[in-house]
Amino acid sequence: MSRWGIVEQAERDERAAKARGIAADLAERGVSGVAVTWVDNSGITRVKAVPLQKLERAAAWGIGVSPCFDTFLLDDSAAVAKYAGGAVGDLRLMLDLDRLTPLVAQPGWAWAPADRFRQDGTVHPIDQRSLAKREVERLAALGYSVRAAFEVEWCVSVGLGDEFVPACAGPAYGFARLTEQSDYVRDVMNALIGQGLTVDQIHPEYAAGQYEVSVGAQDPVGAADTLILVRETIRAISARAGLRATFSPKVLAGGVGNGGHVHLSLWSGDSTETPAAGQNLMSGGSGRYGLTEPGEAFAGGLLAHLPALLALGTPAVASYLRLIPSHWAGAYACWGLENREAALRFVTGSTGDNANAANLEIKSFDAAANPYLLIAGLLAAGRAGLASGTRLPEPIEVDPATLSAEEASRHDIRPLPSELAGAVAAFEKDEVFTEAFGPEFVDTIATVRRAEIKLFEGASPEDIVARTRWRH
Structure with missing residues (x-):
């Protein structure tokens, strides 16, 4: 994944092809859906999930998610900060295919962590996983x-x-x-x-x-x-x-x-x-x-x-x-x-x-x-x-x-x-x-x-x- 530049089309195609192979293997294991997680600034693990049939597209183009979670509190209320919060905007969860794991305790499900990108293919400036990578x-x-x-x-x-x-x-x-x-x-x-x-x-x-x-x-x-x-x-x-x-x-x-x-x-x-x-x-x-x-x-x-x-x-x-x-x-x-x-x-x-x-x-x-x-x-x-x-x-x-x-x-x-x-x-x-x-x-x-x-x-x-x- 291009972490600091724009995700190019060739990379999207490569991710889609890789996801196709993974999806075929997961289907043989009886997996139906993939849970994709990120962690907000209050320490709560948040999730979006896709059916296995949508894994290829999710791998290439991400899963839509609001940036509002950057200011969520632990009780699910939200603050508004100078650079984050509010109802406007959208991001893409780009799942890490290398960490995708079938879940033993939740049959039929797999899991993967994600980095959050902007819609233009650049890294979201308040993405915690990308910060750690940097x-x-x-x-x-x-x-x-x-x-x-x-x-x-x-x-x-x-x-x-x-x-x-x-x-x-x-x-x-x-x-x-x-x-x-x-x-x-x-x-x-x-x-x-x-x-x-x-x-x-x-x-x-x-x-x-x-x-x-x-x-x-x-x-x-x-x-x-x-x-x-x-x-x-x-x-x-x-x-x-x-x-x-x-x-x-x-x-x-x-x-x-x-x-x-x-x-x-x-x-x-x-x-x-x-x-x-x-x-x-x-x-x-x-x-x-x-x-x-x-x-x-x-x-x-x-x-x-x-x-x-x-x-x-x-x-x-x-x-x-x-x-x-x-x-x-x-x-x-x-x-x-x-x-x-x-x-x-x-x-x-x-x-x-x-x-x-x-x-x-x-x-x-x-x-x-x-x-x-x-x-x-x-x-x-x-x-x-x-x-x-x-x-x-x-x-x-x-x-x-x-x-x-x-x-x-x-x-x-x-x-x-x-x-x-x-x-x-x-x-x-x-x-x-x-x-x-x-x-x-x-x-x-x-x-x-x-x-x-x-x-x-x-x-x-x-x-x-x-x-x-x-x-x-």
């Missing part, structure tokens, strides 16, 4: 690539009602939880594997009714696509089992909540297909814990711009009910080796496997994020660190919440914004994101965030949780 290319121009993966936490409720009734009662991480929902967890795992995904592990988690699945690392845009496929697969398997899944940052006002941790590793050269072709720059260096100079600079960029990144990765009012100290949520801007209270947890992996396994886990984020926006922001921040040769401060080996104000200041540890308004202000002032995203994106994201702040103005934590619980 940041991948900007990093590649410097000779680097990134491998990424999202952890997926979700809570499962009995029945389809709006109240949350945990679907398991066993202790956190306990085998009892796996036993209680053994068939369900097996079906989730098998469905993901049946859709070509690499499942590294799946297990009960800490919060009431909570489970987690981890999938293999891949290129950043592919990782964001995979996150959407994983979440919607879990949602479908849950519904078929008479359960309801939520990925909300906070499910019960007094509970722990669902995180959306991101794992990143910086590589020299192109590591997207075969990691062995490049070097993992988070390992094999002379820096602390084996970090190379580029690896440290990339990590330093993430840490330096983390307050602004919260506007992308911790983007809901409910997010800040989860982002609290001493809850493994990463509420402080600091880093440390295997420190699960630090916003940046450095993971070396087992001795002997460091070259493959070493990575950074960013713990502050949750599943209200648009993963494409978040990937774009992370790559832009890391690239800024590379450009300036940013150095990391001293690593922290304790829960930062236990340090005195004097000790925290000495170690340059700062609490992250405790509410969405602070993150939005940091995002708008950060020149790295102003340059990387452009004025259309910055204004639209800030407008959506402020509209959601107003939406929950004066609401209690219980009210915020109840109104957010089933939106993500």
